[in-house]
Amino acid sequence: MTVDAEVGRRALVRLNRVALGRAGRAALLATDRTPLPDAIEPIVQAHRRHHPNADLALLGRAYRTAEESHRGQTRKSGEPFITHPLAVTMILAQLGAGTTTLVASILHDTVEDTEVTLDQVAEEYGPEVAYLVDGVTKLEKVDFGAAAEAETFRKMLVATGDDVRVMVIKLADRLHNMRTIRHMKPVSRIRIAKVTRDVLIPLAERLGIQVLKAELEDIVFATLHPEEYARTRALVTAYEERPDELLQPFAEALTRQLAEAKVAAEVTVRPRHAVSVHRVLLKRTAAAGPDGLPQQLQPADFGRLLVVVEENADCYAVLGELHTCWTPLPGEFKDFVAAPKFNLYQSLHTAVALPGGEVAEVLVRTRRMHRVAETGVVALGDPHQAAEGGEETDPGRPGWLTRLLEWQQETPDPDTFWSALTSDLSDDREITAVTEQGETLHLPAGATCVDAAYLLGEETGHRCLGARVNGRLVALRTPLADGDVVAVLTEESGEPTGPAAEWLEHARTPAARLAIERWLAGHPAVAEAPAPEPVQPPVPPAPPAADRGEPAVTVPGLPRVQARLARCCTPVPPDEVTGYPIRGGTVAVHRTGCPAAEQLRAEGRVPVRPRWVPGARPAEGFRATLRAEALNRPRLLADLTAAMSAEGVGIMAAEVEPPQQLRVRHTYTVELPDAAVLPVLMRAMLRVSGVYDVYRVGVARRNEGDRVAAGVRPSGGIHGRSVAFTGRSGSGAGHGLEG
Numbered sequence: 001m002t003v004d005a006e007v008g009r010r011a012l013v014r015l016n017r018v019a020l021g022r023a024g025r026a027a028l029l030a031t032d033r034t035p036l037p038d039a040i041e042p043i044v045q046a047h048r049r050h051h052p053n054a055d056l057a058l059l060g061r062a063y064r065t066a067e068e069s070h071r072g073q074t075r076k077s078g079e080p081f082i083t084h085p086l087a088v089t090m091i092l093a094q095l096g097a098g099t100t101t102l103v104a105s106i107l108h109d110t111v112e113d114t115e116v117t118l119d120q121v122a123e124e125y126g127p128e129v130a131y132l133v134d135g136v137t138k139l140e141k142v143d144f145g146a147a148a149e150a151e152t153f154r155k156m157l158v159a160t161g162d163d164v165r166v167m168v169i170k171l172a173d174r175l176h177n178m179r180t181i182r183h184m185k186p187v188s189r190i191r192i193a194k195v196t197r198d199v200l201i202p203l204a205e206r207l208g209i210q211v212l213k214a215e216l217e218d219i220v221f222a223t224l225h226p227e228e229y230a231r232t233r234a235l236v237t238a239y240e241e242r243p244d245e246l247l248q249p250f251a252e253a254l255t256r257q258l259a260e261a262k263v264a265a266e267v268t269v270r271p272r273h274a275v276s277v278h279r280v281l282l283k284r285t286a287a288a289g290p291d292g293l294p295q296q297l298q299p300a301d302f303g304r305l306l307v308v309v310e311e312n313a314d315c316y317a318v319l320g321e322l323h324t325c326w327t328p329l330p331g332e333f334k335d336f337v338a339a340p341k342f343n344l345y346q347s348l349h350t351a352v353a354l355p356g357g358e359v360a361e362v363l364v365r366t367r368r369m370h371r372v373a374e375t376g377v378v379a380l381g382d383p384h385q386a387a388e389g390g391e392e393t394d395p396g397r398p399g400w401l402t403r404l405l406e407w408q409q410e411t412p413d414p415d416t417f418w419s420a421l422t423s424d425l426s427d428d429r430e431i432t433a434v435t436e437q438g439e440t441l442h443l444p445a446g447a448t449c450v451d452a453a454y455l456l457g458e459e460t461g462h463r464c465l466g467a468r469v470n471g472r473l474v475a476l477r478t479p480l481a482d483g484d485v486v487a488v489l490t491e492e493s494g495e496p497t498g499p500a501a502e503w504l505e506h507a508r509t510p511a512a513r514l515a516i517e518r519w520l521a522g523h524p525a526v527a528e529a530p531a532p533e534p535v536q537p538p539v540p541p542a543p544p545a546a547d548r549g550e551p552a553v554t555v556p557g558l559p560r561v562q563a564r565l566a567r568c569c570t571p572v573p574p575d576e577v578t579g580y581p582i583r584g585g586t587v588a589v590h591r592t593g594c595p596a597a598e599q600l601r602a603e604g605r606v607p608v609r610p611r612w613v614p615g616a617r618p619a620e621g622f623r624a625t626l627r628a629e630a631l632n633r634p635r636l637l638a639d640l641t642a643a644m645s646a647e648g649v650g651i652m653a654a655e656v657e658p659p660q661q662l663r664v665r666h667t668y669t670v671e672l673p674d675a676a677v678l679p680v681l682m683r684a685m686l687r688v689s690g691v692y693d694v695y696r697v698g699v700a701r702r703n704e705g706d707r708v709a710a711g712v713r714p715s716g717g718i719h720g721r722s723v724a725f726t727g728r729s730g731s732g733a734g735h736g737l738e739g
Helices: 003-031 038-050 057-070 083-095 099-106 118-125 127-136 141-162 165-179 186-206 210-224 226-241 247-260 274-286 312-325 367-380 399-408 414-424 449-455 458-462 501-505 510-522 524-528 595-602 636-645 677-686
Strands: 265-271 303-309 348-353 359-366 430-435 440-444 464-469 472-474 485-491 562-565 577-582 586-591 622-631 650-656 663-672 691-696 707-709 718-726
Touching: 038 057, 038 083, 038 099, 057 083, 057 099, 057 118, 083 099, 083 165, 083 210, 083 367, 099 127, 099 165, 118 127, 127 141, 127 165, 141 165, 141 414, 165 186, 165 210, 186 210, 186 414, 210 226, 210 274, 210 367, 226 274, 247 265, 247 303, 247 312, 247 359, 303 312, 303 367, 312 348, 312 359, 359 367, 440 449, 449 458, 449 464, 449 485, 449 510, 458 464, 458 510, 501 510, 510 524, 577 595, 586 595, 622 636, 622 677, 636 650, 636 663, 636 677, 663 677, 677 691
Parallel strands: 303 359, 562 586
Antiparallel strands: 265 303, 348 359, 430 440, 430 718, 464 472, 464 485, 485 718, 577 586, 622 663, 622 691, 650 663, 691 707
């Protein structure tokens, strides 16, 4: 090539480059798009893996706003402050959060730490981004003093109730701060780690974001217990340096088995993180081995097998192969596919014995289940965008959050709110309840019948008299276990009886405790009154019977014989009766079937057939012995005797048996002004709150005249709400006396 030709070629290349540059600038001007800053390129790449069609122009603008606003600010590590919002946004991009969440994340500290106002954010980036930024902005200590942290969390939780992404951003923010916590003062490190342990980690668990939760747990463990963390990490490191002769060969064998069964699956070994290994270590050392010494960690304790398949049905196909080719351990299988956890988690859990006797745990889930298991609500996408099928996804109001938002409104005091919040979050397990009407209820594990009653409504709780679990009456302190069916028994009419003071000892949920405390504050006599003791009650004086002198019974063929109504079975017209002559020429009149009468027949006494005299009013009146079975509660004796006296009867004797598991029996001998008063009296007794059965004593119940039961009374009494529960067991209180 000649020199002139080479010069011409180079000129052409320069011309082409200039033309391409002009074309590129023209394209940018035509589309009004600005190149993305290099600083956010890693975020862009992570974001595009989850959202390949995302519009990133807003992300670039947000970075420029944040970078300019934070310019000149540094963190305690000495790094430029902008590295913090970038790191938080990177965490969220790796989780798969949407573009709006990433924009809010980059800007999340601008309103709090720079001159940028919330109105400016709303004007530039829209109200949705402004809401997220405001949700994670701390309240000023100048305005709230020592209550600033508690009130900031309250504000955040309320905002999370409308948009769960507020808490997602806060969790990512806390994770990056924990990663750099070594630059804080020791006192601050301890304080921040404890708040993270007590509040943020439980919230991450409830939102299902396991990858954040696991890392936060490890950093908190290292901060609060550095020596134990170091020992655990040493065990993990020693295991990782050895060849895996157990779990990896098992994974390969399972992969071959599934391939032969034509089940498409990906089998991997998932190492446990430090806190998980430490928990296993504590269990091992607490249990003695065959030699009587504490057990040591086994190779299988450092990890579990994860099997990821395509379809739900494939999960059970994998389970079938596992349990066919390896020996499953009884009691280790859990089906969270058919019954997901409260935090959206789904998987099959099982454990099998390997040929050498070691036990390996296996998790089986679909790809979608795996995404949700790792990132929780983040995997469900933007709660304000339509999902497939045109329906909106709403992961932001799970049952625990709705319950928390309700009770926090009743706790204006910051210290009370903080104590209740940490208590409510202290257990990361929940039980799910479904009423017979299809209403879904959520309670923390260990919740009692008291909590169930107040979850059904404050009025239901105040009217609660007892509970029936799996068909049996139980004390209200009774905990609820997996699969329990519980009916909350309430009074239907009149003023509610209200809770007893000891219910506070058995209420697990803040909502129940606050409702009980409000009631007791308004009824100080109830709060101060001790539980009544089962004693022989004082008997109200009987009204004097009128001297009518009319015989109630005649004996055909023996007109001059005096008949006396037996006190053992207290016959009252129109009972079927029989008579037996006794000493003194008197006939004892018994109800048919009375055990005492049967004894007289066995002794050879010849029965006679007495008849009731219509309309007779004997001088001594008619006596009847009635038994009331009830759920024990304060003031039951007073209410029963008042109801009986209101019907004009005289109470001749009364007996209260000691309560048996919430139930109590009251037995009364009454004098009736007229036989027709008896059924009226029994119904009046049954209408007393807590009474579920009233019947006559002294003979087997032969007809409805002898018995008025809860199922046949005309109104009032006990009302049952049946609820099917899934969860763990706890403990409860009776109403008044302990059952």
